[in-house]
Amino acid sequence: MTRINVTVDGVSNADDVEPRMLLVHYLREVVGKVGTVVGCDTSNCGACTVHLDGRSVKSCNVLAVQADGHEVTTIEGLATNGELHPMQTAFHENHALQCGYCTPGMIMQAVDLLRENPDPTEEEIRVGLEGNLCRCTGYHNIVKAVAAAAGSMSSERSNA
Amino acid sequence: MTAVDDRPTTEVGKDRRRKEDQRLITGRTRWTDNIQLPGMLHLAMVRSPFAHAKILSIGTDEAKAAPGVHAVFTGADLADSQGVNINAWPITPDQVTPTHLPVPSERVAHTGEIVAVVVARSAALARDAAELVDVDYEELPAVLDLKEAMKDEVLAHPDAGTNKSAFWQLDSKAAGTGGDVEEAIAKARQDGIVIEREYRQQRLVPAFMEPRSTVVDPTGEQVVIWSATQVPHILRFAIAATMGIPESKVRVIAPDVGGGFGGKLQTTPEEFATIAIARKLGKPCKYTETRSETMVSAHHGRDQWQKMTLAAEKDGTVTALKVDLLADLGAYVAIVGGGVPVLGAWMFNSIYKFPAYQFNCQTVLTNKTWVDAYRGAGRPEATYAIERIMDELAAEVGVDPIAIREKNWITHDEFPFTTVAGMTYDSGNYEAATAKALELFGYDELRAEQKRRRESGDTVQLGLGVSTFTEMCGLAPSRVLGSLSYGAGGWESASIRMLATGTVEVVSGATPHGQGHETAWSQIVADRLGIPFENVEVLHGDTQIAPKGLDTYGSRSLVVGGEALVRAADKVIEKAKPIAAHLLEASVDDLEFEAGQFTVKGTDKGIGITDIALATFAAHNLPDGVEPSIDADATFDPVDFSFPHGTHLCAMEVDTETGQSTMRKYVCVDDIGTIINPLIVEGQIHGGLVQGIAQALWEGAEYDEQGTLVSGSFVDYTLPTAADTINYVSEHTVSPSTTNTLGTKGVGEAGTIASTPAVVNAIVDALRPMGIDDIQMPCTPERVWKAIRTAGAQQDKAPTADAQAHFGEGAPNQDPAAGTTDGAAQ
Numbered sequence: 001m002t003r004i005n006v007t008v009d010g011v012s013n014a015d016d017v018e019p020r021m022l023l024v025h026y027l028r029e030v031v032g033k034v035g036t037v038v039g040c041d042t043s044n045c046g047a048c049t050v051h052l053d054g055r056s057v058k059s060c061n062v063l064a065v066q067a068d069g070h071e072v073t074t075i076e077g078l079a080t081n082g083e084l085h086p087m088q089t090a091f092h093e094n095h096a097l098q099c100g101y102c103t104p105g106m107i108m109q110a111v112d113l114l115r116e117n118p119d120p121t122e123e124e125i126r127v128g129l130e131g132n133l134c135r136c137t138g139y140h141n142i143v144k145a146v147a148a149a150a151g152s153m154s155s156e157r158s159n160a
Numbered sequence: 161m162t163a164v165d166d167r168p169t170t171e172v173g174k175d176r177r178r179k180e181d182q183r184l185i186t187g188r189t190r191w192t193d194n195i196q197l198p199g200m201l202h203l204a205m206v207r208s209p210f211a212h213a214k215i216l217s218i219g220t221d222e223a224k225a226a227p228g229v230h231a232v233f234t235g236a237d238l239a240d241s242q243g244v245n246i247n248a249w250p251i252t253p254d255q256v257t258p259t260h261l262p263v264p265s266e267r268v269a270h271t272g273e274i275v276a277v278v279v280a281r282s283a284a285l286a287r288d289a290a291e292l293v294d295v296d297y298e299e300l301p302a303v304l305d306l307k308e309a310m311k312d313e314v315l316a317h318p319d320a321g322t323n324k325s326a327f328w329q330l331d332s333k334a335a336g337t338g339g340d341v342e343e344a345i346a347k348a349r350q351d352g353i354v355i356e357r358e359y360r361q362q363r364l365v366p367a368f369m370e371p372r373s374t375v376v377d378p379t380g381e382q383v384v385i386w387s388a389t390q391v392p393h394i395l396r397f398a399i400a401a402t403m404g405i406p407e408s409k410v411r412v413i414a415p416d417v418g419g420g421f422g423g424k425l426q427t428t429p430e431e432f433a434t435i436a437i438a439r440k441l442g443k444p445c446k447y448t449e450t451r452s453e454t455m456v457s458a459h460h461g462r463d464q465w466q467k468m469t470l471a472a473e474k475d476g477t478v479t480a481l482k483v484d485l486l487a488d489l490g491a492y493v494a495i496v497g498g499g500v501p502v503l504g505a506w507m508f509n510s511i512y513k514f515p516a517y518q519f520n521c522q523t524v525l526t527n528k529t530w531v532d533a534y535r536g537a538g539r540p541e542a543t544y545a546i547e548r549i550m551d552e553l554a555a556e557v558g559v560d561p562i563a564i565r566e567k568n569w570i571t572h573d574e575f576p577f578t579t580v581a582g583m584t585y586d587s588g589n590y591e592a593a594t595a596k597a598l599e600l601f602g603y604d605e606l607r608a609e610q611k612r613r614r615e616s617g618d619t620v621q622l623g624l625g626v627s628t629f630t631e632m633c634g635l636a637p638s639r640v641l642g643s644l645s646y647g648a649g650g651w652e653s654a655s656i657r658m659l660a661t662g663t664v665e666v667v668s669g670a671t672p673h674g675q676g677h678e679t680a681w682s683q684i685v686a687d688r689l690g691i692p693f694e695n696v697e698v699l700h701g702d703t704q705i706a707p708k709g710l711d712t713y714g715s716r717s718l719v720v721g722g723e724a725l726v727r728a729a730d731k732v733i734e735k736a737k738p739i740a741a742h743l744l745e746a747s748v749d750d751l752e753f754e755a756g757q758f759t760v761k762g763t764d765k766g767i768g769i770t771d772i773a774l775a776t777f778a779a780h781n782l783p784d785g786v787e788p789s790i791d792a793d794a795t796f797d798p799v800d801f802s803f804p805h806g807t808h809l810c811a812m813e814v815d816t817e818t819g820q821s822t823m824r825k826y827v828c829v830d831d832i833g834t835i836i837n838p839l840i841v842e843g844q845i846h847g848g849l850v851q852g853i854a855q856a857l858w859e860g861a862e863y864d865e866q867g868t869l870v871s872g873s874f875v876d877y878t879l880p881t882a883a884d885t886i887n888y889v890s891e892h893t894v895s896p897s898t899t900n901t902l903g904t905k906g907v908g909e910a911g912t913i914a915s916t917p918a919v920v921n922a923i924v925d926a927l928r929p930m931g932i933d934d935i936q937m938p939c940t941p942e943r944v945w946k947a948i949r950t951a952g953a954q955q956d957k958a959p960t961a962d963a964q965a966h967f968g969e970g971a972p973n974q975d976p977a978a979g980t981t982d983g984a985a986q
């Protein structure tokens with residue numbers, strides 16, 4: 001067992017974990033953040049995507065011990081002060097989810113995509129989401145949602 | 161009595177944002193794997209690495225001694241308690257249906273079958289200990305190829321004596337629905353056109369995103385089962401019927417379910433094993449599969465060889481269609497596994513007026529993962545083959561693929577139309593959908609561009625693919641199902657509870673897993689009862705809350721379950737009427753109901769239905785003999801199937817040097833009758849399209865000679881990503897259905913059914929001048945490139961023979977120039 005200190009969605013945690021434990025299992029089983037889900041065992045689906053110090057990672061591809069001393073944001077911590085993140089709103093408005101299983105990972109990835117590239121082309125959005133699989137939506141509305149979020153976030157910035 | 165009603169009068173047709181989303185976008189979800197119960201134990205499965213083997217012995221001592229392990233169970237340990245996986249649709253009385261035990265004790269018939277189950281304190285400990293279970297197998301010869309299996313040389317189940325499960329035929333002459341197919345083909349061989357083709361429907365993996373998971377709590381009076389299933393009601397029935405638990409003691413809950421696409425309409429070995437073990441131990445148990453386990457143990461879809469013989473007159477007027485199907489069931493006949501290919505019987509003739517028709521279907525057992533419904537289930541297979549061969553007919557006659565369809569389709573003034581397969585299509589307008597699609601697509605301009613590129617010898621050729629499909633869905637009229645020996649009915653149920661404080665609870669027996677029922681059902685009920693959309697709460701997916709239902713598959717929820725809703729709402733209004741009359745001191749005959757208000761004709765007196773709900777709750781002042789309830793239930797059994805249709809057009813660019821094909825444009829115009837929520841409909845179409853496109857271009861479950869699924873993970877099974885796909889143009893024409901009140905038709909599977917042939921037709925169209933008339937799916941760059949190479953070599957050798965070849969004994973695609981690639985080992 002290894003002692004780790006991880007801040008998850010603003011709450012600091014100190015836990016003893018097995019060195020082999022994956023971050024996604026730490027989040028789900030130890031911290032109780034079941035909003036983040038597991039869709040595969042080969043790091044292909046992206047359903048488990050969270051932010052580690054503000055950058056998106058597939059949490060099934062990171063060990064819990066690697067998050068020691070770092071900050072994790074999950075889908076459950078994305079909305080602040082009861083306000084949805086513009087990406088969450090855009091997914092809702094553009095019907096970018098059906099079963100919703102890929103959604104936590106998709107939203108976290110999309111937020112990071114816009115952080116790196118606030119004004120992406122359709123092609124850049126598509127490539128930026130390549131590591132996240134969705135079986136329901138055919139991606140059409142997801143791409144639309146990300147473009148819409150980029151628009152609303154940039155107008156927020158210029159109004160600020 | 162009530163204020164002026166300023167509510168919107170029409171919810172139906174509005175692009176309401178979904179009620180379901182709030183939880184799903186914030187991570188407040190209730191997936192089965194999220195459930196933690198006090199004292200819960202975790203299961204891990206030990207699975208067979210062999211396709212076919214005798215189990216000689218299972219050593220469990222080491223696993224039992226491992227840390228945190230509570231128990232290890234083998235098939236022998238569970239023999240008296242594990243129930244059996246049912247087949248609900250024996251397609252013939254003498255169907256060969258091998259017993260499918262959740263955990264077999266003597267023999268495994270496919271890779272991935274469960275041979276032992278480890279129970280431990282955590283999932284990780286259970287998995288560690290599963291590695292320590294020592295199983296001694298004696299490998300048996302496995303039969304993996306569908307055509308090989310037909311020879312009965314190697315048997316998937318030696319005791320059965322054959323691999324042939326059942327043979328099912330529909331013949332238009334025998335059924336009295338059309339002429340003699342052999343006669344018509346013989347005649348066409350003399351003075352018409354006969355086209356013979358054999359198409360391959362590769363095996364697919366449904367690949368819902370949420371791996372399956374089951375939690376069982378046996379500690380109360382009832383056994384409570386949470387499962388990632390499309391069919392909680394059917395699962396409860398199967399548990400009661402096979403495990404010796406009274407149905408009233410079984411509660412099944414499908415909480416949030418992460419997609420299904422048919423893949424979760426199964427009652428599974430994993431569910432049965434978890435229930436049996438939880439009951440034995442008296443402890444809550446959870447089993448959640450890994451993705452690799454899903455791939456090999458959850459049922460697959462498609463997997464057919466399709467021999468098509470189409471007869472026509474010289475001008476392209478079709479005269480007969482004969483279909484010979486070979487369908488792989490895998491190792492066991494799944495819940496509706498045998499029936500899925502049979503659903504094609506009414507669909508191969510599609511929208512065309514064939515005077516004679518015959519459908520023959522042979523189902524076959526092999527030592528591969530079982531096969532059952534995957535989005536479309538039987539209809540995509542049929543649509544693919546007929547839409548492919550109609551293109552071949554167009555090429556033979558030398559006309560545009562659109563023209564050959566126009567010549568043969570049912571015209572809008574011929575509805576209702578009874579087909580050669582005996583189905584009556586209630587409504588449709590193929591001309592209108594096609595005209596709209598052609599315009600949106602810019603068909604003529606693209607044809608002109610194709611011509612230019614052909615003439616200039618462009619290395620990137622353009623191909624246009626057409627698919628004018630129809631399908632039958634809304635499963636289904638119970639009487640029809642009964643005549644097909646299906647083990648259940650096709651009704652659906654709904655209840656409406658009018659709460660005292662003005663809100664309404666709607667209970668539906670349809671069980672969604674991404675379809676947005678909560679939103680669409682709210683719209684329907686809001687309109688019908690004249691209450692605000694926000695005041696409707698939709699409950700489903702728990703046999704204790706929604707005790708009656710037949711669940712969600714076959715695009716049935718709206719056309720069957722939606723109609724049950726309408727009827728329940730109408731009953732509520734009828735029950736409220738005498739109370740309204742009493743309170744308004746008027747005669748029932750003088751009342752009108754509109755927008756949630758009962759009014760007395762010719763006066764300004766009125767009362768709202770929610771006020772009546774409150775008055776009924778108080779029950780202080782009701783007319784004599786009236787029960788204090790305006791709640792109502794309805795169970796609707798459809799009179800017919802639903803027949804959506806549409807025209808899909810696809811433009812593909814094919815690089816003749818690399819074999820790479822790229823989608824340039826996709827336009828679809830679907831006629832699904834009345835649309836309740838256009839936003840949800842678009843979502844269903846988009847998702848459906850991509851699944852169908854993925855069959856054409858990327859997906860395929862491949863086995864090696866040992867019977868190991870080599871595409872057994874998301875590394876090897878190539879699901880499309882956002883980067884592989886494009887935006888789609890999706891529009892509608894509206895021919896309301898005449899078989900339900902709202903005029904709706906199913907939409908859940910339409911995109912998948914239509915898109916596969918549109919894509920392959922486009923690729924073949926691009927390459928046809930090279931002498932290519934088929935590419936086996938998935939049309940990977942390698943296959944396309946090989947087809948181009950082979951065709952080039954053929955053309956260099958000798959010009960394509962003018963005479964039409966025919967199916968010889970056992971010969972596949974008869975066309976010597978066909979660019980068909982190998983694939984027998986699939």
Ligand code: FES
Pocket residue numbers: 037038039040041042043044045046047048049058059060061
């Ligand atoms: S669970 Fe699939 S990538 Fe992490």
Ligand code: FES
Pocket residue numbers: 096097098099100101102103133134135136137369418419674
């Ligand atoms: S919404 Fe179901 S997988 Fe994306």
